[in-house]
Amino acid sequence: MTPLRIDLTADEIPDHWYNIAADLSTPPSPPLGPDGQPVSPEAMAAIFPGPILEQEMSSRRWIPIPEEVRQIYAQWRPAPLVRALRLEQMLGTPAKIFYKYEGVSAAGSHKPNSAVPQAYFNQRAGTKRLTTETGAGQWGSSIAYAGQMFGLPVRVFMVKVSFEQKPFRRSMMQTWGAEVFASPTALTQAGRAALAADPDCQGSLGLAISEAVEEAAADPQTCYTLGSVLNHVLLHQTVMGLEAKKQFAKIGLYPDVIFGPCGGGSSFGGIAFPFLADQAAGDRQARDLRCVAVEPSSCPTLTKGAYTYDYGDASGYTPIMKMYTLGHNFMPPGIHAGGLRYHGASPLVSQLFHEKRIEALAVPQVATFEAGIQFARAEGIIPAPESCHAIRAVIDEALACKATGEARTILFCLTGHGHFDMASYDRYFSGKLEDYDYPAEAISESLKHLPKVG
Amino acid sequence: MTPLRIDLTADEIPDHWYNIAADLSTPPSPPLGPDGQPVSPEAMAAIFPGPILEQEMSSRRWIPIPEEVRQIYAQWRPAPLVRALRLEQMLGTPAKIFYKYEGVSAAGSHKPNSAVPQAYFNQRAGTKRLTTETGAGQWGSSIAYAGQMFGLPVRVFMVKVSFEQKPFRRSMMQTWGAEVFASPTALTQAGRAALAADPDCQGSLGLAISEAVEEAAADPQTCYTLGSVLNHVLLHQTVMGLEAKKQFAKIGLYPDVIFGPCGGGSSFGGIAFPFLADQAAGDRQARDLRCVAVEPSSCPTLTKGAYTYDYGDASGYTPIMKMYTLGHNFMPPGIHAGGLRYHGASPLVSQLFHEKRIEALAVPQVATFEAGIQFARAEGIIPAPESCHAIRAVIDEALACKATGEARTILFCLTGHGHFDMASYDRYFSGKLEDYDYPAEAISESLKHLPKVG
Numbered sequence: 001m002t003p004l005r006i007d008l009t010a011d012e013i014p015d016h017w018y019n020i021a022a023d024l025s026t027p028p029s030p031p032l033g034p035d036g037q038p039v040s041p042e043a044m045a046a047i048f049p050g051p052i053l054e055q056e057m058s059s060r061r062w063i064p065i066p067e068e069v070r071q072i073y074a075q076w077r078p079a080p081l082v083r084a085l086r087l088e089q090m091l092g093t094p095a096k097i098f099y100k101y102e103g104v105s106a107a108g109s110h111k112p113n114s115a116v117p118q119a120y121f122n123q124r125a126g127t128k129r130l131t132t133e134t135g136a137g138q139w140g141s142s143i144a145y146a147g148q149m150f151g152l153p154v155r156v157f158m159v160k161v162s163f164e165q166k167p168f169r170r171s172m173m174q175t176w177g178a179e180v181f182a183s184p185t186a187l188t189q190a191g192r193a194a195l196a197a198d199p200d201c202q203g204s205l206g207l208a209i210s211e212a213v214e215e216a217a218a219d220p221q222t223c224y225t226l227g228s229v230l231n232h233v234l235l236h237q238t239v240m241g242l243e244a245k246k247q248f249a250k251i252g253l254y255p256d257v258i259f260g261p262c263g264g265g266s267s268f269g270g271i272a273f274p275f276l277a278d279q280a281a282g283d284r285q286a287r288d289l290r291c292v293a294v295e296p297s298s299c300p301t302l303t304k305g306a307y308t309y310d311y312g313d314a315s316g317y318t319p320i321m322k323m324y325t326l327g328h329n330f331m332p333p334g335i336h337a338g339g340l341r342y343h344g345a346s347p348l349v350s351q352l353f354h355e356k357r358i359e360a361l362a363v364p365q366v367a368t369f370e371a372g373i374q375f376a377r378a379e380g381i382i383p384a385p386e387s388c389h390a391i392r393a394v395i396d397e398a399l400a401c402k403a404t405g406e407a408r409t410i411l412f413c414l415t416g417h418g419h420f421d422m423a424s425y426d427r428y429f430s431g432k433l434e435d436y437d438y439p440a441e442a443i444s445e446s447l448k449h450l451p452k453v454g
Numbered sequence: 455m456t457p458l459r460i461d462l463t464a465d466e467i468p469d470h471w472y473n474i475a476a477d478l479s480t481p482p483s484p485p486l487g488p489d490g491q492p493v494s495p496e497a498m499a500a501i502f503p504g505p506i507l508e509q510e511m512s513s514r515r516w517i518p519i520p521e522e523v524r525q526i527y528a529q530w531r532p533a534p535l536v537r538a539l540r541l542e543q544m545l546g547t548p549a550k551i552f553y554k555y556e557g558v559s560a561a562g563s564h565k566p567n568s569a570v571p572q573a574y575f576n577q578r579a580g581t582k583r584l585t586t587e588t589g590a591g592q593w594g595s596s597i598a599y600a601g602q603m604f605g606l607p608v609r610v611f612m613v614k615v616s617f618e619q620k621p622f623r624r625s626m627m628q629t630w631g632a633e634v635f636a637s638p639t640a641l642t643q644a645g646r647a648a649l650a651a652d653p654d655c656q657g658s659l660g661l662a663i664s665e666a667v668e669e670a671a672a673d674p675q676t677c678y679t680l681g682s683v684l685n686h687v688l689l690h691q692t693v694m695g696l697e698a699k700k701q702f703a704k705i706g707l708y709p710d711v712i713f714g715p716c717g718g719g720s721s722f723g724g725i726a727f728p729f730l731a732d733q734a735a736g737d738r739q740a741r742d743l744r745c746v747a748v749e750p751s752s753c754p755t756l757t758k759g760a761y762t763y764d765y766g767d768a769s770g771y772t773p774i775m776k777m778y779t780l781g782h783n784f785m786p787p788g789i790h791a792g793g794l795r796y797h798g799a800s801p802l803v804s805q806l807f808h809e810k811r812i813e814a815l816a817v818p819q820v821a822t823f824e825a826g827i828q829f830a831r832a833e834g835i836i837p838a839p840e841s842c843h844a845i846r847a848v849i850d851e852a853l854a855c856k857a858t859g860e861a862r863t864i865l866f867c868l869t870g871h872g873h874f875d876m877a878s879y880d881r882y883f884s885g886k887l888e889d890y891d892y893p894a895e896a897i898s899e900s901l902k903h904l905p906k907v908g
Contacts (some may be wrong), residue, residue, distance in 0.1 A: 003464055005526055010457055074458055075536070075834050082529070086603075104558055108835035108873060148831050149540075174883045175830045175876075273706035376629045377602050380529050380560035419562060419873040420620035422629075429628045 003037035004085055005227035006247040008078035009196060013070050014242040017235045020348060022042035022061035022136070023280040025355060028231070028347055029322035032309060036453060039319045047216040047224040049125030052118065054399045055232040061277075063235060065117070069384045072149050076105045081247035087378035088398065089235030096253070097394060099414040100271060101381065107172075109384065109416030110267050111142035112228050114236035118225045133157045133183065133208030136338040138416075139227030140234025144178035157211040159185040160203035183208040190214055191276065192376045206314030213317060228264025228319075228339075229312060229346045233372075237270025244411060245274055254285040257397060257409040261389040262293035262302065263339045265346030271350075271413035276357060288291035291358040293349060294389045296368075298436040299332040301325065301345045302353050304443060310344060311451045320451050323350040333436040335365050336424035337385035339415075363392045364435045369428045371395050373420070384416040385424055460701040462532035467524050468696040471689045474727045476515035477734035479809060482685065482801055483776035486763060490907060493773045501670040501678040503579030506572065509686040515731075517689060519571070526570045526603050528725050530559045532696065535701035544850065549855035551848060553868040555700045555835065556727060561626075563838065563870030564721050565596035565681050568690035572679045573600035573800035577718070582675035587611045587637065587662030590792040591623025592870075593681030598632035611665045613639040614657035622874060637662040644668050660768030667771060681764060682718025682793075682849055683775075683800045691724025698865060699728055708739040709865040711851060715843040715895060716747035716756065716814070717793045719800030725867040727802075730811060745812040747803060747842045750822075752890040753786035754777065755799045756807050756814035758897060763907045764798060774905050777804040781900030787890040788876035789819050791839035793869075797900075817846045818889045823882045826872070838870040839878055 021028055021161050030038035044053050047437045055063060065073075084097040102110035114169075123323040130147050132154070134140025140156040145153035156178050163170060163182035173180050183203045184191035201207075209226075216224035227233060248254055258275060260268035278286035293302055302324050310325040312318035325344040326332075332341040345353075345438060352358045372388035374395065375381070383391060390412040418425065429432040475482055484492035498507050507518060519527075538551040556564035576584060584601050585610070588594025594610040601608035610632050617624060617636035627634050636658045638645035644664040648655045655661075663680075670678035681687060703706055712729060714722035726747075732740035747756055756778050764779040766772035779798040780786075786795040799807075806812045826842035827851065829835070837845060844866040855862050872879065881887045 004525070005464055007461060007463060009461060010459055025752075071458070072834075104838065105829075110872075146832055149834065168873075171876040171880040171883060172873075174838060175827055175879055176837050177831055187619050220550055292891055373629055376560075380599055380603065382560065382626060382629050417562075419622075419626075419871075422625040426621050426625040429625060 001226040003251070004083045006081045006250055008246055010074045012246055013062045013077050014065060014239055015070065015071050016062040016064050018242060018277050019061055019063055019235050020276060021057055021059050021231060022350060023277060027059065027350060028075070029049050031319035031321045032453065033319055042171040045325055047213055049122050049127050049223050051121040052232050055235055057228060060402050061438065065239070066120060069117045069120050073239065077239070078243045081244055084379050087375060090374070090378045091395065091398050091402065093398040093402040094405060094407040095398040096407065096409045097398060098255070098409070098411045100240055100411065101414045102240065103162070103381065103414065103417035105146050107142045108140070108419060109138055109142070110237060110240060110270065110413070111139055111289065111313055112145060113239050113270065114227060114233045114266065115142040115146035115225070116149065117236050119143065119150045119152055122223050123150040123152050126221070127152065127223045129159070130223055130225050131215045132225045133205060133212045135159050135205050136166055137173065137303055138339060140178070140180070141169050141172045141176070142227065143225050144173040144176040146191045148176045148179065155215065156177040156180045157185065157208040159183055159205055159208050160201070183211050185211060187211070188214045203305045204314060206317070210315055221306060225367045228266040228345070231348055233266050234269035234273065234346055234348055237266050238273050240270040241272060241274030244271065252347045253409050255289065256408040257290045257292065257293055257410050259390045259393045259397070259410070259412040261337070261340060261386040261413070261415060262295050262345065262349065263342045263386065265349035267413050267415045268293045269346060269349055271411070272358065276352070292393060293353070293358060293360045295360060295362050296335050296337060296340050296389065297362040297364045297438060298335055299326070299341055300362040301343065303362045306447055306450070307350060307354050308450055310450055312344065314343070316451070321347050321454070323347045324353065327449055327451050330443055330446035333439065336427070337368070337389060339386040340389065361393055363389055366433055366435050368392045369425065369433060381414065382418040383414055384418045385421050387415045457705070458613040460535045462697060462700055464528045466700060467531050468519060468693055469524065469528050470516040470518050472692040472696060472728045472731050473512055473515055473517055473689050475513050475685060475731060477731060478805060479692065481513065483635045485773035486907065487773055501667055503576050503581050503685055505575040505579055506686050506725045507655050510684060510687055519693070519754050520574060523571045523574050527693065531693065533558055535698055538833050541829060544828070544832045545852050545856065547852040547856040548859060548861040549852040550861065550863045551852060552709070552863070552865045554865065555693055555837065555868045556694065557868065557871035561592070561596045561599050562873060563592055563596070564598060564691060564694060564724065564867070565593055566683060566692050567724065568687045569596040569600035569679070570603065570718065571690050573597065573604045573606055576677050577604040580675070581606065581677045584677055584679050585611070585666040586606045586671045586679045587659060587666045589613050589659050590616055590620055592793060592908055594632070594634070594658060594715040595626045595630070596622050596681065597679050598627040598630040601632065602630045608632040609669065610634045611639065611662040613637055613662050614655070615658055637665050639665060641665070647776065660771070663767045664769055665770045666892045682720040683798065685802055687720050688723035688727065688800055688802055691717060691720045692727050694867060695726060695728030698725065707863050707881060709743065711744040711746065711864050712864040713746050713844045713847045713851070713864070714750050715791070715794060715840045715867070716799065717840065719798045721801035721867050721869045722747045723800060723803055725865070726812065728811065728818040730806070746847060746849045747807070747812060747814045749814060749816050749891060750789050750791060750794050750843065751816040751818045752789055753780070753795055754892070755797065756811045757816045760901055760904070761804060761808050762904055764904055766798065768797070772904070774907070775801050777801045778807065778898050781903055783903050784897055784900035786894065789890070790875065790881070791822070791843060794843065795842040815847055817843055820887055820889050822846045823879070823887060829844045835868065836872040837868055838872045874891050
């Protein structure tokens, strides 16, 4: 039988994460506080536990994965690497297409890869409770799951409009024992102020962040968690790329090009960074490797944004970070890949893009669903809308190979299944899914309101 | 690291299915037609292709799994066998609990195990189109997926009320390229008659069956498929139990008791029959094995039904089969485990129960969700409501072990994840989920209307 799925055993789960900060040409620019000075570790310690802060700041190349984390990882990891042979045949391409499938986790996406160590290090550091915000609920459900695995209560501030319109992820968080509140709440100053201004306020991600951060800052035993953007999150996600490297080694192949969907950057960083490590180390097989971040053309952070300091959230509560950004005021159109609706990109991904070590590509919404459906009909798995972005780029690359006759080896990150996104597929089939014009004016307006630095 | 997950490689996917008909003390009773005589193979051939009919009637113990089917199985099989160590610890039981997890398939359940070979044998036999009925959509989506894998168009008659209220499984079928119609349709005589009688008819599973069968019977190139009850479906599902046996052999263990949810019987048969094969062969380690079918107390087919000939469908269109039944007129309460709302049980499972080779147990709805949530908090995976029935029985067994100090090895079939069933969990958390009284009167009334035989 042709081995279409390359599996590893549980003892092949990596025992270290890869920290790309060790392989940057210049150290990452630090986050800055309201005074324009680098945020002190003490200030960060109000909301993050010591081990997480250490990882966030670390320039050590390899960071050990604790045995307790590997034990929980083993509930679904190593995740399969699969050859998409039927898709290749359908396209008639000489390219070899592989996908790393992360939909096998309990939450159905790659997010638990970081939720689990975040919960673990918090529990070890004596944290008694976790807070977070969530939009559609992907991160919220992952941290609810991870908190449960380490006995830590989790409080999730869920944007009110999602809380009411998307009850399924909410029930998922409750199943894992989390408290879920429709944000704004009366539990925080930020929430009370929003409700005083508008009792019918439907909430926003920025507001939910400020509620979650406020609770964490107010109580020394409560810490805050988030699911993308920051260095330690991308660090944890490298378990995906590290596994994929072992899997390729088993079949004597190495990718020529890697595609990953890119919003905050956690899945893209997770799949690409370990291969960029080979490139940094001068490994011959990685010499011509291309890593391509795929983003929505209606939220084109890397391809159309500015590389500058900006807030991480819409409300301007967080420290400012050096990154590609469309401006924190930019409100992306309501595309169905909620995980890619972010005005910025992770500082690490941004720096790599700025240094031209990675590429970026923007694709329109309808074409991503077309690609996702073609993939489902070939490979069976129905992809999450975020993953459909990578698949669009993969299919286009494979068709380019068909035109030139090049048998490139393509890898992409299939970040999750689309079982919670069938309403979006339904819109596609009923002809109601739309493309958005490139929001040029909104972006240039938003870029006028960047924070001042120095 | 403790090996909590016992994985097999792709080449360890079984190459034969196990046919328990070879190990029954008396041959299975044949299905009977309206004339009271065994249905002729010719009559069955109007809706089933030759190879499927052969399997349905076969008494050969081992039936080869074609390489093409194993190739598609390899998209998600071998499915993991997992030790539920965290659940054991939570319960404080000396029992060892293992689950065979079938939620890793593209459709999220065990149903593709039979959908794939059904599509394959149809395609090989020259069938050009498949029909089926579906209620909530679990089987419909699995056959849509499988048809797509073998290039066979699939037409699904979906009960109208589900079509309108549960669009997600419908979009899933469409993603896999199936035509999905709200039944009753104007495409069939049965549908037109129902619409003439009541233009607002909301449909029923029985009506959808008759539409799908009518289309298959009317066109020599169209065949009918179904996802449970019949011998060939249970045969295909034995791939689960056969894998589980290999996995137990790797760790030098053997189950003392096996639990599976039981509606039509496909998942229960699939997990239990290969172990019953050992018992039939006189294998010492299987001597005291108990296999327990777990059903809803509101639809207690095995525990409260009659063992007699009855129709397979509610409308009386199908041949009659010897089975445990609550009467084909019995309308089960609207429990959330849709896959267990069936008035009968597979003839094979029924015969084994009648011969006291297996046991049965009925559990009430709310307690099944409590068990499912306890499982999710221990093991991460959120189970489908059908699986929650097995989990209730497993937890009760493990607590009995705690009381007696016995370290029994327990296996159960985790038939699928609950990602499409979060609305049911939501009802639980909002306190709206209810238990139904045992419908004694409805059952005794329904049992008065069994078909006459001979």
